[in-house]
Structures are given as C-alpha cells and as structure tokens.
Amino acid sequence: MKKLDPSLFKAYDIRGVAGDNLTTEVVEQVGLVLGTLAFEQGVPALCVGRDGRLSSPELAEALIRGIAGAGTDVYDIGMEPTPVLYFATHYFKTGSGVAVTGSHNPSRDNGLKMMMGGRTLFGAMIQDIRRRVEQEDWRRGCGKGRVERKDAETPYFEKIVGDISLCRPMKVMLDTGNGVTGPLAMRLYRKIGCSVTGLFTEIDGHFPHHHPDPSKPANLQDLIAELRNSDAEVGLAFDGDGDRLGVVTKDGEIIYPDRQMMLFSEDILKKHPGSQIIYDVKCTRRLVDWIREHGGRPVISRTGHSFVKARLHETNAPLAGEMSGHLFFNDGRWPGFDDGLYAGARLLEILSRSSNPSAVLHALPTAQNTPELQIPMAEGENKKFVQRIQEELHFPDAVDEIRIDGLRVEWKDGFALARASNTTPVVVVRLEGDTVQALDRIKKVFGEALRRISPDIKLPF
Structure with a gap:
C-alpha cells in the first residue's frame, strides 16, 4: 500500500502544500482513481479546470494524465474560475469535473474540488479515493482517454449576461x-x-x-x-x-x-x-x-x-x-x-x-457580532478539541444546543459557535448578541466553558 499524508483528504476536497505532500505523483494517482470511478459510473468525460496558482499548470497536467490513463476522456477548459468549471459540467452534460485550486489558502497550497455524476464528492467519498490510491485500485492499460480543449468561458459569460x-x-x-x-x-x-x-x-x-x-x-x-x-x-x-x-x-x-x-x-x-x-x-x-x-x-x-x-x-x-x-x-x-x-x-x-x-x-x-475568529492548533487537534466540546459542554440557560457541526449554543439574545475547520487546523469561533452587553456576557460564558476543556487555550475574543 502507498503511504499518503492523510491530512490531504479533507472533508470536502483534497488540499495540501504543492510539491510537499501534494505532489504531481499523488495528483496523477488521484486522477487514475477519478477516471476509474467515471468508467464505473458510466461517465463519459471529466471536465478539468485550474486556477492561477503557480503550481496549478503542473498539477492539472498530472491530473489529466491520470484521468486519461484510466481510459476516461478529458475536457480541458484551461485556466478559469472554479464556477466556470462547475458550469462546464452542466453545459457539456458530464455532471463531472475537477477544479485544480487552492481556493483561499496560502499561495503554496493547492488542491482538487471534485464532482462525479452530478454529485460533489465529500466526506466518505473522498476517504474512499484515498483508500483506492493507497491500494492502487484503478484501471490502467485499457487505452488512453482523449484530451480535448473546450471553451466553457464563452457560454458561461453569455449565460450570465442573458440572465x-x-x-x-x-x-x-x-x-x-x-x-x-x-x-x-x-x-x-x-x-x-x-x-x-x-x-x-x-x-x-x-x-x-x-x-x-x-x-x-x-x-x-x-x-x-x-x-x-x-x-x-x-x-x-x-x-x-x-x-x-x-x-x-x-x-x-x-x-x-x-x-x-x-x-x-x-x-x-x-x-x-x-x-x-x-x-x-x-x-x-x-x-x-x-x-x-x-x-x-x-x-x-x-x-x-x-x-x-x-x-x-x-x-x-x-x-x-x-x-x-x-x-x-x-x-x-x-x-x-x-x-x-x-x-x-x-x-x-x-x-x-x-x-x-x-x-x-x-x-x-x-446584531453585535464577531467575524470568523480562529484558534490555531496542531493538525488534527482541532477536531479532537471540538469533539470534547460536543460531548462535555452543556449550558442550562440556553434555548438550544446544536451539534450538527461543532457546537452552536443559542440563547434568547445571541449565540456562540465553535467548530473545527475542514480546510485548516483551526477551531472557528463566532459569537453574536442582540446588544453589546449580551455579546460581552456570551463571550464570558463561552470563553470560560472553552477554558474548562483546555485551560491554556488562547482565545481570540
């Protein structure tokens, strides 16, 4: 089995440091798996686009090599915003595509946002890609797929202008x-x-x-x-x-x-x-x-x-x-x-x-609220911290405690949220109050609760 950095495989995309843990070899192997998945699901072609990062051309070439190596055709739309790639999957009726992009991450980062058969790949589906790469569970040697350049920008542009x-x-x-x-x-x-x-x-x-x-x-x-x-x-x-x-x-x-x-x-x-x-x-x-x-x-x-x-x-x-x-x-x-x-x-x-x-x-x-605040942690520690919050913290005076993604505590006059980021090793915090006094109270109550979990935590509020 291949050794991969598991942190590459996020909750809703693949993302890492280009040339470090996200190499052309890894991306080509992901392409092989995606091309194989397309074959298994009867998808005739995958659209591929890339952003303007320095590493994107090389990674896009590796991805295309992998997809075509599995025998699946590629519609290469070139350097375009991710929405143009999404539009291409509709316009060319593939329902499937990959954007090579680091989105809003630092300049050295890059990654893959993926769609297959009309569905965005996330969660267990991304972990299955990791498993298949590790086990080399892909098609190869069945004839190469065709790579065709496609113009998706013109119809995208015309669609918006007409709407x-x-x-x-x-x-x-x-x-x-x-x-x-x-x-x-x-x-x-x-x-x-x-x-x-x-x-x-x-x-x-x-x-x-x-x-x-x-x-x-x-x-x-x-x-x-x-x-x-x-x-x-x-x-x-x-x-x-x-x-x-x-x-x-x-x-x-x-x-x-x-x-x-x-x-x-x-x-x-x-x-x-x-x-x-x-x-x-x-x-x-x-x-x-x-x-x-x-x-x-x-x-x-x-x-x-x-x-x-x-x-x-x-x-x-x-x-x-x-x-x-x-x-x-x-x-x-x-x-x-x-x-x-x-x-x-x-x-x-x-x-x-x-x-x-x-x-x-x-x-x-x-309302009186904070922007998205972040508590940096070591890789993986943010998820462990938030799991403890979900399991151990309770607020008797709250109206509701929502645990679908971290912990969002609702009071009559505001809320506090702590959740683990799915893209970077941080805990994301947001707080809101109907008044300045309510927000100050919620900051105090929620901050004290977080310190019960980790006394040394450095709070950004």
Missing part, C-alpha cells in the same frame, strides 16, 4: 486579489451594464497585494479605502478561485454573506413563497428571522460548500449560502452551484432598483 437585467447602469469597484477571476470579472460586469474599476485584477499566483480571501476584514481594507475616494457605488471582492463573494458599502461597511442572503432570499421568496432557504451554522440569527418574516422556511446546515450543496439538492431549495461567501442559486435561473461572480451580478441586479445601494445594504438587520 441579469439591471434597472440602471451602476458604478462598481472590484477587488479580485490577483486571483483567477480578474480579467473575466472586469469584462463580465462591464457587459451587464456597469462602469467598473478594478483592483489587483492581474492573475498572479504570488498574491503580492493581499490574500484573496474576502471573509477576512484585513483583505478588504484596500477596497474600502479606494471605494471611499472613488465614484463607485459598491465594492465586490472575490476569493482566489471565484466561488465566494465579499461586499463593501460606499462608506466601508462590510456586508457579510449572511446579510447578503437576506436580500437574495427576499427577492427569491417573492417568486418561490414558502420555500426552504439553507444557511450554515455560522450565520446570524437575524437571517433566520428574516427568512420566516418573508414567507420562507430556514434550514440549518453544516458548514462547507459540499455539505451545503448536498443539502440544497436534498431539499431542492431555491437558495443556499454560508457565512464564508459560498452562495448557491437554484431558482431556475442558475443551476445550483456556488459562484461568486454570478452572486455579485444578482446583487447588482437588486441594488440597481435603488438610487442609493448603500442605504439598502445598511438597512439589513444586524
């Missing part, structure tokens, strides 16, 4: 963080009727200006500063591979994705009354109330784009989203995958109905 209708021209500033979305985003938003200013739109795998992760406030500071001094009405930011969206108002307020979902759910529920709306455990309680007030049914999910997507398909909900910025439109206009570029276009469509977009965004309900 989005702005009520008036808008002025928007984009920060693509030197990720793969830059050139496409600039063309796309201009085509739908916007005057566009771009920051860091050149694709550069070194990420020289700031890290492409809009969920971190520090990565939005350039956009906030430039937006204030421009005539742009709103700022949009994207992560390294384009499947997540960040939003900033004219005066610099960050509108986190759970508040973005309020606008999207209100808009969608007008045409789909009574529908379920999926949100993840990190989202504000205000979103839950908002969905109910607008005639929808809120449904909580584990965090992780694969878990949210699976829940979306189980329920056929018209909208799903998570706090990190993955937003899924499944309302008949878009085919249910997470796409930061499309989500940004849908947001502009809604905001174009107003002469003051910032006022619309400011009016969304909010």
Whole structure:
C-alpha cells in the first residue's frame, strides 16, 4: 500500500502544500482513481479546470494524465474560475469535473474540488479515493482517454449576461486579489451594464497585494479605502478561485454573506413563497428571522460548500449560502452551484432598483457580532478539541444546543459557535448578541466553558 499524508483528504476536497505532500505523483494517482470511478459510473468525460496558482499548470497536467490513463476522456477548459468549471459540467452534460485550486489558502497550497455524476464528492467519498490510491485500485492499460480543449468561458459569460437585467447602469469597484477571476470579472460586469474599476485584477499566483480571501476584514481594507475616494457605488471582492463573494458599502461597511442572503432570499421568496432557504451554522440569527418574516422556511446546515450543496439538492431549495461567501442559486435561473461572480451580478441586479445601494445594504438587520475568529492548533487537534466540546459542554440557560457541526449554543439574545475547520487546523469561533452587553456576557460564558476543556487555550475574543 502507498503511504499518503492523510491530512490531504479533507472533508470536502483534497488540499495540501504543492510539491510537499501534494505532489504531481499523488495528483496523477488521484486522477487514475477519478477516471476509474467515471468508467464505473458510466461517465463519459471529466471536465478539468485550474486556477492561477503557480503550481496549478503542473498539477492539472498530472491530473489529466491520470484521468486519461484510466481510459476516461478529458475536457480541458484551461485556466478559469472554479464556477466556470462547475458550469462546464452542466453545459457539456458530464455532471463531472475537477477544479485544480487552492481556493483561499496560502499561495503554496493547492488542491482538487471534485464532482462525479452530478454529485460533489465529500466526506466518505473522498476517504474512499484515498483508500483506492493507497491500494492502487484503478484501471490502467485499457487505452488512453482523449484530451480535448473546450471553451466553457464563452457560454458561461453569455449565460450570465442573458440572465441579469439591471434597472440602471451602476458604478462598481472590484477587488479580485490577483486571483483567477480578474480579467473575466472586469469584462463580465462591464457587459451587464456597469462602469467598473478594478483592483489587483492581474492573475498572479504570488498574491503580492493581499490574500484573496474576502471573509477576512484585513483583505478588504484596500477596497474600502479606494471605494471611499472613488465614484463607485459598491465594492465586490472575490476569493482566489471565484466561488465566494465579499461586499463593501460606499462608506466601508462590510456586508457579510449572511446579510447578503437576506436580500437574495427576499427577492427569491417573492417568486418561490414558502420555500426552504439553507444557511450554515455560522450565520446570524437575524437571517433566520428574516427568512420566516418573508414567507420562507430556514434550514440549518453544516458548514462547507459540499455539505451545503448536498443539502440544497436534498431539499431542492431555491437558495443556499454560508457565512464564508459560498452562495448557491437554484431558482431556475442558475443551476445550483456556488459562484461568486454570478452572486455579485444578482446583487447588482437588486441594488440597481435603488438610487442609493448603500442605504439598502445598511438597512439589513444586524446584531453585535464577531467575524470568523480562529484558534490555531496542531493538525488534527482541532477536531479532537471540538469533539470534547460536543460531548462535555452543556449550558442550562440556553434555548438550544446544536451539534450538527461543532457546537452552536443559542440563547434568547445571541449565540456562540465553535467548530473545527475542514480546510485548516483551526477551531472557528463566532459569537453574536442582540446588544453589546449580551455579546460581552456570551463571550464570558463561552470563553470560560472553552477554558474548562483546555485551560491554556488562547482565545481570540
């Protein structure tokens, strides 16, 4: 059996350090397994795309070699945002594909996001890929699959342009963080009727200006500063591979994705009354109330784009989203995958109905809360710590204790969450209170509880 680093095989993707534990050899072997799975499931071809990281071309070549080596055809769409890869699996009717991307991780990292037969691979399915690589359980020597270059960007571009209708021209500033979305985003938003200013739109795998992760406030500071001094009405930011969206108002307020979902759910529920709306455990309680007030049914999910997507398909909900910025439109206009570029276009469509977009965004309900906070730990220790939290902590004064993903404790005036990240060795914490006093109390109560589990823990709040 082959010796693999088990930490490569995450809950909803394969991810590691390129050239270290994520080598071309490993990726080619994963390709062999994926090509074999495609054969076993009657999938004729796999779409393959890659982001703009320095290691992505070499890893994509290795992946394609493996898939074709198992006798499965490959549709190579080249360097494109991950949503374009997802779109390709629909457009070319394979339902199957792999994005070579490190997403929002550090520049040396890279990985694989995988779909097969219309399903996103996650959890036990990814562990089965690991098992099959270790046991060399793949087809080989049955004839090579064909590798064909395909243009997925043009039909993707045309689909969005044909779907989005702005009520008036808008002025928007984009920060693509030197990720793969830059050139496409600039063309796309201009085509739908916007005057566009771009920051860091050149694709550069070194990420020289700031890290492409809009969920971190520090990565939005350039956009906030430039937006204030421009005539742009709103700022949009994207992560390294384009499947997540960040939003900033004219005066610099960050509108986190759970508040973005309020606008999207209100808009969608007008045409789909009574529908379920999926949100993840990190989202504000205000979103839950908002969905109910607008005639929808809120449904909580584990965090992780694969878990949210699976829940979306189980329920056929018209909208799903998570706090990190993955937003899924499944309302008949878009085919249910997470796409930061499309989500940004849908947001502009809604905001174009107003002469003051910032006022619309400011009016969304909010609470006193923290952004996503992180407690770094050794690899694997975060999951052990959270398991102890789930088993040992109880709060008699709480309204509810939700354990589908870590521990989310609900009080009448706020909540506290601690969960293990599925991509990095950290415990993710988020806290919210209806007032400053409520948030301070929840921080104190939850912090003391976490210290009972680990007295030496360094809390970020």
